[in-house]
Amino acid sequence: MSQATADMVRHDEVIEAPVIHAPIQWRFPIAAMVMAILTVIFATISKGESVFSMAGASRAFEISNLHMNSSPVVWTLAVLAIVFAGVATYLAMNRKKYVAMFTGLAAVAFILGFLVWIVAGRTGATMPVVQLLQGAVAFAVPLILGALSGVVCERSGIINIAIEGQLLAGAFMGAVIASLANSPLIGMLLAPVAGVLVALLLGLFTIKYRVDHIIVGVVLNMLVLGLTSFLYSSWLMNDPSRLNRASFLGRYPIPLLSDIPVIGPVFFNQTILVYLMYIIVIVLQFMLFRSRWGLRLRACGEHPKAADTVGIKVNRTRWRAVMLGGALAGLGGAFFSIGLGLAFTKNMAAGNGFIALAAMILGRWNPKGAVAAAAIFGFATNLGYVMQSVNNSIPYEFLLMIPYVVTILAVAGFVGAVRPPAMEGKPYP
Known part of the structure; x- marks a missing residue:
């Protein structure tokens, strides 16, 4: 093989550099999953009616209190928390953006579920x-x-x-x-x-x-x-x-x-x-x-x-x-x-x-x-x-x-x- 031919072969070779992926950040998905599990627990033990007081919500007119059956409300929030946690996990595994956003949404569902559970079935208890x-x-x-x-x-x-x-x-x-x-x-x-x-x-x-x-x-x-x-x-x-x-x-x-x-x-x-x-x-x-x-x-x-x-x-x-x-x-x-x-x-x-x-x-x-x-x-x-x-x-x-x-x-x-x-x-x- 002549020198010119050898040089052409070397130029034609394609050297693929190894793809280095950043490590998966699990802290947000794990937090979202924990909050989803806790919301499911709240849904399981929530019984009776929850009342949210809207006193002082408006200076112009009166807003009546919110009465809700706690169990279906918290179960709905639990399902949402599970979905958000799943999306956060999927995005993290594929190194996509918005993991923190969906973790935050799971946190919102968790907090709302917690608030509903706190006053569920308690006579005279309202969440102000x-x-x-x-x-x-x-x-x-x-x-x-x-x-x-x-x-x-x-x-x-x-x-x-x-x-x-x-x-x-x-x-x-x-x-x-x-x-x-x-x-x-x-x-x-x-x-x-x-x-x-x-x-x-x-x-x-x-x-x-x-x-x-x-x-x-x-x-x-x-x-x-x-x-x-x-x-x-x-x-x-x-x-x-x-x-x-x-x-x-x-x-x-x-x-x-x-x-x-x-x-x-x-x-x-x-x-x-x-x-x-x-x-x-x-x-x-x-x-x-x-x-x-x-x-x-x-x-x-x-x-x-x-x-x-x-x-x-x-x-x-x-x-x-x-x-x-x-x-x-x-x-x-x-x-x-x-x-x-x-x-x-x-x-x-x-x-x-x-x-x-x-x-x-x-x-x-x-x-x-x-x-x-x-x-x-x-x-x-x-x-x-x-x-x-x-x-x-x-x-x-x-x-x-x-x-x-x-x-x-x-x-x-x-x-x-x-x-x-x-x-x-x-x-x-």
Whole structure:
């Protein structure tokens, strides 16, 4: 064979590279199948009538309660959950899109089935739809603001484990200032100052003295818990009528929007703190990903050396991000006192700062994702309280566990492989 012929043969050979498929992600299909099985169990044990109260669903007219035979309703939801779980499994096995969407649909069927089962056959028990949703929005406020605090800080490169302490400090400041000024609005406006004070310590030790961020955050949480508990016992309790009165921001219905059935009372008949949270989410989502400020902030968390070479003051940007994050968390802490109309008590934050961290991670360090995750946790929190009011047989302690169990399952089962900002927790220079 001549050299020319050999070269032609080599050119004609087709070498097929092996096809490498990405591993199948089973976490969503498995979760969907588990929820489908649980919905079937609810359908099996559901007996009698379920009543859903529509009280307060509309300010313009009265909406009668929904009465339904629980067994066929829950069985229908169980079939839907099975179908959605099957579709999610098929899509996952074939590496298609929309697996998470069908898992979410299975979750919706599961939750509805659970709600129907809770009040099935219980005399005098009704599921308050508007109260459940309205409370879920309210309870999501500190989680959303806390998660946004974490997003801003960690996008700049600072790990903010101190969200719990900032929430607690905001609750303390909000309650005390509202009592002294006899104005819950002033208390709300000054609550961020307490969060900023905690953030100053966070920035001092992490940015200036380059201490490990996790250790600083944990220590600050313990410091704020001890300090507020000491001040509560030694100062506030001496004159609670003047220093620690229960103050409530009050609800302000938005004209026209609040008249929309169900949606209006849930989203547009809230406190000013909730409306402020709506604005913050929209503005922060835009600023982080559509502005020069956001680009510089994210550059400091991803590649601070590159940011420094183009003239960005990395540590100054991080200081500002930490201050902003502290203000957001402090504002969220005001919810626990003046947002709920309560006087300050020890450890009012009750671990919500850590749930906010979970919402931030589940939301992949994105404001809109963090909002969605925080809304789930807020719904779980309010569901525990609502279940106590419908004469449920589940022990009280288990109901209090609901938001924390949901947090663990969400982070462990649905987060998967996420990538935080590349240089978070690392000092510069």
